[in-house]
Amino acid sequence: MEALLNQFSYGLFFWQLIILVIVIFILGKFAWKPIVNALEEREQNIEEALNKAELARQEMARLSSQNEELMKQAREERDQILKEAKALKDGIVNEAKTQAQAEGAKLIEKARIEIENQKKAALAELKGQVSALSLDIAERVLRTQLDDKAKQQELVNNLLKDVELN
Template sequence: MDKLVNDFSFGLFFWQILLFGLLLLLLRRYAWKPILKAVNDREDGIKDALAAAEDAKKEMQNVTADSEKLLKEARAEREAMLKEAREIKEKVISEAKEQALAEGDKMLKQAQAAIESEKKAAVADIKAQVANLSVDIAEKVIKEELSDKKKQLKLVEDMLGDIKLN
């Protein structure tokens, strides 16, 4: 340190201060301003990016809320559609049961009517056969009775005896 104090020169000191000042002015004008401008631009860019990120976050929250809302609406619509489908299914089943019962009753009535008709036809046929047999038997009996003259006279007398006069 002594050497610095002993070798000190005011002229050299003056020129060093002058050159240092010029260097500071040149650096300020040509280096610091562009560096500070770049730093400020970078800072603004970071602020803008943060703002954009914040906006994106808010937009994402809005989209998430909208998607949740749409999802709830879709679920509600699905439930409504399922309920409607169940109601339609129950209605179709009920109508099918009613139609089947009506068809069954109709078929039963038709079968009963057909049985009744067949019964009447069978009874009429039996009556006709009985009548034919009765006529055939009566014809044979009458032929036999009328073949003999004595028997004919006795038959007429018996019939006349059976008739009551008023």
């Protein structure tokens, strides 16, 4: 202990005090403070960056799930539209078919009526021609068989009746 006290030097103590104070103040102002602040700032930056990355990741996940949802909806909508279009097409085709059939039937009916009319007209004409012909024949017969007039008339009437039945 005595040796220790003997070793104690005021001069050295004084210099140590001066140097320690200088080191604390000058380094404190120009080194420790900027260093400690910069380290803290850097740590905050890193933390912030990590938080931001996490937020961005969540946002990405949210967006991608949203996208998927949208895709799903779009696909469903497309399917719906396709189905509707197909139904529409089928409807149109069917309608066209029935319409065409109806039209065809109408045309056929018309044609049939026309044919009937034509036939009737032809028959009437034929009847007229037949009667004229018959009259001609009868005239000729009459010319030749004028004596038996009643007999001839009966015969012509019978003939005409037969023609009409045809």
